Every structure is written in structure tokens, then in C-alpha cells.
Amino acid sequence: MDDIGWLSVTGRILWQFLPVWICLAVTFAVSIRYKRSLGLYGKLFDSTIGMIGFAMVMFWVFTAVFADMVATHDVLSQISQMKNKPPGTVVPAGTSHYLLGGDHLGRDVFSRMVVGSRIVIQIAPLATMFAFMVGITIGLPAAYYGGTLDTVLSFMANLILAFPVILLFYLLVTPEIVATGLPQYMGLVLFLFPILFLVVLVNSRYYVKPQFRNVVVGLIVLVGGFFYLALVSEPESAVAILPRRLDFLSVPGNILIVFVSVVFVNSPTVFRIVRGITLDIKTRDYVSAAQTRGERPWYIMLWEILPNARGPLIVDFCLRIGYTTILLGTLGFFGLGLSPESPDWGSTINAGRKLLTVAPHPAIFPALALMSLVLGLNLLADGLREESLKD
């Protein structure tokens, strides 16, 4: 077997992504077929920009799902002869090619890029969702009650926003600070919000039907609480609440730190957005109508105001996943949090940057991947915004 040229490299890459193409085609075919009955999601398929963005995002989502099928080599195995080899070089065994070349340790750049998408697709939306839960749970009462509560909460949000993010991350990953368990304690607080959010959501609406409410709230507390404990508790660390046998969810310490820091720096921004929208919506007549029939504040916030704030929030959610993706890249680039051999895009770019003049490909391809995902998210957000304004 010989080295292959750019044309066949491209061809083979496209072929490798076959499962992704099939899934994309199916998704689009089904969505366009039923777009009139799919609400805002369906409307997305009326906007070219939105469709392009959605395709780019879903491309990486499916890539993450099928990473094992798409990748051609193991992401950690090194072949010393393949160090910094250009794209299309055949491996010494002659069985296959490094489609996008090898990096400075002789690992396959293509496979690392494909598998690296997994980390981004797993962490970014989840972290953004947590940030939204926190931001919403704090932003709604701040705007609804106003006054001192608003002043205090807004001040705290501003405080976090004003602190240099990178420095904050450095502080959080410093071994001394990790040893004190600070990131875990922060996780303890931040992870509590989704459960609180759900309980308040259900209770505020169903307190008029106590039996039903009790069952649902009980379920949420039991299931959510178990997940919560499993998530935060880590054997042999500062927080080891759950016995090892029951601790089925083990999040590696460094991932947890990344997760916590991303949630921590994103939630103040979400807080401000939610607060702004709420200030507007709370003057509407249907909010007054709810007040005059004696609804409790949390019902009004979560069932009268929040659903009507969804438009801008969904758009911001997409944009924010993009920011989070870049933030993850930045963290990886600075070598913060994730382990050095991790295939995530930030770490790979950082590793590749040292030999940028000799072999640019190990840094450029993950950078392109990062760019395409974020661009896709931004286009998706644009499309959603455009379509949500139309009627």
C-alpha cells in the first residue's frame, strides 16, 4: 500500500463518515416531511441559515455517537514512525492510512479529532443546561420580587462576571484547592439546583391536588436525590457521602472541575438574561390575572412567565453551547482540567501548536472541527431567532 493523495484522502474521510451521513439524511427527511406539525423546530427548516447550522451541529452530534465506527485507529496508540507524518501516509504495517496524518507522538489525528467530539458533545450541552437551571432559578425571583433581593443577586452575578475567567479556572484546578474539596463543594451546590427547580416547578402547579403532587415530588426527590448523591460523592475525596457500592456514577475529578467551572461562569450571564426578560413579562396582564386569582409567586414565575420567555432563552441556549465549546477548548489549550493525553480539541490544538511551522495538520484539523461546531451553533441560533420572530 502506498501513501495516498488529497483527493482519495477526502474520499475516504467522507466514506468513514457514512453512518453520520445516513443519520443526517434520515433526520432531515423526517423533519422536513413533518415540519408543519413540529412547532419552532419545524419552522427551522424554512430558513436556509438555520438548516445549515442544524446540519453542522447534528453532524458533530452523530459523529460523537458513532465515534467508534468513524474512527480508524485507537486514539492513544502511538506509532513512532508516524510522528508528524502528513495526511494520507500509510502505516508501517501497510494495513491502513493515517487519513489526516500523525501528531508529534505518532497518533492518528483523524481518529483523535473524531473521538474528541465526544467530550465536547457530552460536556457542553449538559454544562449549559445546568448553567440555565441555576440562572433561571435565581434570575426569576430576582426580577419578580425586585428590591433588595435583586440588588444582592445582581451584585453577586456582576462580581463573578468581573473576575478574570482564566484565573478563576487556574485557581480551581490548583492541587491545593482541589485537595480542600472546593470544586466538589461548589458542585454540591450547583447540582442541587436542577432538583430544586423540578420540585418547585411541580409543587407550584399541583399543590391544589395534594395526592398527585406528593407522588411526583416524592419521585423527583428519590430519583433525583440518588443521582445527585452519586454524582457529587467521590470515594476517597472530601465529599464521600455515598458508600462505594451505591456510587454508580463516577465522574473523573478533572471532568467535574471543568464542568463546575463552566457552569459557574456561565450562570451569571444566564441570570442577567432571565432577569431582563422577566422584568418585561411580569408587567403583562396575564401575570396580573394570576396574581388576582391568588396564585403563589413561584407558580407565576415558572408557569406564567418562564414559558413565555422560552424564545430568547432557546436562542441563547444554542449560542451558549457554542461559547461553552470554545471555553472547553480554551481550558484544554491551557492544559487545565482534562488529562494531557485526552483527545479533546483544545488539548490537541495545544499539543499541535509547538510544531506548527513543521507540521501544521495536528493543530489545524481540530481547530477546524471546533470552528465548524461553533459556527453551526451560531447559525442555528440565528435561524431560530429569525424563525421565532416570524409567524
Added chain:
Amino acid sequence: MSPADYEGPILEIERLSISFFTRLREIPAVMDFSCTVQPGEAMGLVGESGCGKSTVALAVMRYLGKNGRITGGSIRFKGRDLVNMSDEELRHIRGSEIAMIYQEPMASLNPAMRIGDQLAEVPMIHAGVSREEALRRAREVVSDVRLPDPDRMLRSYPHQLSGGQQQRIVIAMALMSKPSLLILDEPTTALDVTVEAAVVDLVKDLREKYGTSILFISHNLGLVMDVCDRLCVMYSGEAVETGSIKDVFDRMQHPYTQALFRSIPLPGADKNARPLISIPGNFPLPHERPNGCNFGPRCSYFEAGRCDAADVPMFAVDGHDRHETRCIRFREIDWAAPPKVARTTEKAVPGRVVLKMEDLKKYYEVAANSLFGKSGAKKVVKANETLSFEAREGETLAIVGESGCGKSTFAKVLMGLETATSGRIMLYDRDIQSTPIEKRSTDTVSGVQMVFQNPFDTLNPSMTVGRQIIRALEIFGEGKTDEDRRNRMLELLDLVKLPRQFADRMPRQLSGGQKQRVGIARAFAGGAKVVVADEPVSALDVSVQAAVTDLLMEIQRKNKTTLLFISHDLSIVRYLSDRVMVMYLGHVVELGTTDQVFSPPYHPYTEALLSAVPIADTHVQKKRIVLEGDIPSAMNPPPGCPFQTRCRWKSKVPGNLCETEVPPMRQLAEGHQIKCHLPDSELARMEPVIKIAAE
């Protein structure tokens, strides 16, 4: 021919058609519209929302947005074709020869520019005059629109002026270049009635002074009658009738015009003996217009096979002055026949006292400077000042007043969203003045409910109609099971005459009137005893107003509810209320039965208010009383009588009593109270404001 010595009509629109193009389809907004405006003439365009009247105005300005297009016909301005005019020529005409005034004055002014600079821009751009000359002209026009202290006005920013002053500035700006045609698109809708009357008065005077032709767009027939010589009634994208005011008002030749007049409360209408007749059905959506006559499905003279056969052209009415109608049957219909009175009802007898207010006061403390609140003096806003009245079972008490009069604060205190500063509110025999809503019993909460003003805001847009009513039932503890509540909800929909399928609809699928019905159903979910209706129909179209008002009356009669009807529209108040309470700056200035309040002696403010309300009836003669200035701010009320700054009777009171002392509440007759210093002899000399001329 140069434009200057042109002598034909100012504006000629012939068979104009306009469409908007959306993703799905072409939506025709205006079809086959023709009208002519002669020099110095004022033409009114009347119709309900969505009938295309604003689109016509925008087409004249050639400003239809990117998806609107003129698909046929011609618009000629002083003989020049506007439809095919280049952008360069249009720029020259817009703002200099045709000027437009919009509904929201604040949105038409640049908030970051001083008034003077904004006004001076017009002649600087169009006539190329120097800045000094432009400012001099601006000062002249500002005094022409009767604004006090023009120099100060020119130096201020838009937000420093009140709504009425802003609209005057917009009018001044339109007049800066002495246009030949002035288009006014609902110029007074955002203003209070007394301010509206002053602005309308100003427009009429300026028209005489400058000789400008006017295209006046409004949904209010009374206003059009006040301002215009001729009018054009539009329905669903077509002109249905056009002619002189006198002809159209008194000798109408189109069923829609007739139905419109029968659905507005005119003096003489009475909820029991002569109820309003609403137009059945709904306005057709632009892409669901019927064949033939657009008004056919709602018309009581409809004849199948003729009216729905083909598009109806405009017919000239013989013997009238340029009077045209779009009705095939106009020669056959007996226009003078009196309307069929559907049913007359017995006047309800008010029962026992349900709600009683005694010396209710609500003051707000406002820090003069919120950032450094400690150092600044606290200001007290007296939103409600010694309110006392009682309301009986089954009675309708109207609360009349303009913005800032304290009626919303009063509603908030009654509902328990705020607590009273002092005084008592008694609901039956319970004191509720200092119980906030969280502490009220479910009974009290469901007993006092509210119908809101804005139909587009009153329902939660992301919850189905049924769900919202069921929620109210849940909160009020009605029904044992979900099944019970669902049935009760369907009954409520029946009560407000909405089809049961509406339960699963989202609010955006409903029209304004339908939404307001859902709002009423929700208010009555817990069997409300007292319902506060805050201008429940003022945002609805005329034809729908009558139906919703009727519905409210009917439910009230059935449930013996006490209705507190807040409104600024005295026509509708006169039509439906048993007693009237007039408020000004937090004070009740007059309280009495409807007849007492609507006939002299009046409180001077009531008199002005009565005179300000436009009445669409050519037989009514009104005394014109234009109030000077604006309503003072509640933050900074005048000393003494709250109305003294605008009162035209002030000189009749001896000494400076008005400026120093708040007048006491005086008993004029049984149940008629008035807060005024005027001696009895002066009150006795007051003449009625509205006189109905002998037929």
C-alpha cells in the same frame, strides 16, 4: 406644468390593489380601492383593524416594506404618478409635500435629539435653508401648535414632554415644510380623551390656516365626523361606502355602515330598552374572504346567489354628492326601517350593599432619588384620596377618569395586590382593606375578580384556553375531580358563547373579542360577586365591542354580579351603567346616578370630559370645551382643588379658594355628590353639553 400651479385634486387613488407576499401565499390587503382628495379637503378612512386603511396610507407614502407590493391601479399626487416614481423623487416628496403622523408620538421622535434640532432638520433638508432660519421657522410652528413657552420646547428632549405635547410636536414637524397633504394615522389613539379633543381641535384649526388636505385614518366614527368633510368606510380590504359625512351618516347605503352605527352606543341607546346590535360573526381573514361581497356572511340583507355570485363594483348613489356604495341591493333595501329589537329586558333592581368603601386612601412613598435615597426627601404620591362609595348587588358602577386618575390603584387595592393606607373596604361584612391577597380566603379571592383591558395580553400565550380556565377553577377550589372541572370549564365556555372546541386552542388562534370572552369566563370561574372590568372593550373593534359588552351585561344579570366598569369612554358608560363615579388625580370629583352625572349641574371636569368624547351622530350638538394643558402629575399635584389648573369656571369662585383648599364633597341631590367650590347659583346656570337636535 410645474407642480406649483397644479389645480386638480391633490390625491387621486384609482382601483388600487396592494398585496403582501409571505412564504406561503400572497395576501391581498387592499383591493380595488379608489378615492379622491380635493385641495383643502379632509378625507376620513374608517374601518376596523385589519381592513387595510393603514396600508392605503403607507402606499401613498410608497412605504410598504419589503414584502408589500402595489399589484394594480394608480396613485396620483397632484397629477404625478406615485406608483412608478423613482426613489430620488420620492425622497423629495416625502416629508415635504406629503407628511405623515403616526399613532405613537414617542416612537416618531428621536429620543436623543432636541426638539428644535429635529424640527429644523426638515427645512434644512428639503429647502436647504440655514440653521438659524430653520430654527426660526421651528419656533413659529411650535407656537402655531399652541405649545406654551416655545423656546423651552425647542431646547427639550422628547421624554421631557407629555404624550399630548409630543403629538403636537409631531404635528409641528409635519407642518414644517407646509405639505399639501397630511396623512394622520390614528393620531390620538394613544392619548387621553381631553387631550385628544384638544389635538383634534388643533388639527382642524391648522387645516384652515394652512389649507392642507388631510387623509385622516381612524376607527372612531365620532372623531372622523369632527375632523373630516368626506369619509370612506373600509371593510376587509375594500372601500364599501364613500361620500360626504352628512350622506354617509344620515343616508347610509351599505349594510356594513349601518351595522357599524347600530353597534356603537349613541345618546339615546339604553341597555334595557334599546340594546346595541352587534354584527354577528367575525372579520374574515385576508386569505379566507368569501366570494362576492366580503360582508355577505355577516350581512342581514344577504341574498344567496346574488351577493355571493361575483365581485361587487362600486355603484354611484343617484342624487347624492359623489356618494358610492359597494352593495348590489342598495336600491332595494329600506334604509329607514327601524332595527329589529332582539329583546328588551327588565331593569335590574339593585339589591343589598355588596361593597362599601369608606375614606379609602392609598399613598405611595417614592424616594426622590433612588440611588441616594437616604439623603433625598421622600415624596408622597397620593394615588387615592378619601374614596367613599357603596355598590349594590346587580348594579353597574362606572368609574370614569383619564390616565393618572387613580382608577388602577383603586382596582389594585380592591383586589388585594396592594393594601390601603387608611380607610375601610367592606366586602359584605368583611373588612378587607389591609388583607393582602395571599392572606385572603379563597372565597374572598374568587368573589372579587377582574377583566383586563388588553385582549392580547390577558391570556398566557403558551397555555391552552381550557387549561387557563381550569387553572382558575383549581385555585378557587371548584370541583372535586379533574373530570368535574373539565365539565365546569366547558359550561363556562358555553356561558361566554364560545364553541367548546376552543378549549384546546392556543390564545394566538383566537381573535381579540374571543380572547376577551375567555378572560370573562376566567373571571367568573369562581362565581365572582364583584367584577372589576378595566376598560374591557376599549381595545376591541367597534363591531365586537357591542357583543362583548352585551355578554358582560347578560352574565351580570344572571349572576346578580356587581360590576365596577372602569372606562374613559363616556358613551359606553352612559349606555350601560346605573351609577357613575368621576375621578381626577386620585379624587372622586362627582358621583351620582347616570342621569344625574350626564345632565347639568356638572362638575367642571365632567363637563369637559363630556364635551371631549366624540359622538358619531350628526344630530348631536356639542358645546366645545377644550381643556388647556395636560393632566398634572400625581407626583406633583396642584395645591387646593386638583382640577384648578385647567378649570374654566375657576374665576366664578370668590377669592382664591380653589388654589388653597380642597373642596369638600357636597350633596347636590339624593345620591348626587360633587367636589367643587362653585356656589349653587353658578351650578344652576350650567347648560347641557350635549343637545340632540330635533329631527
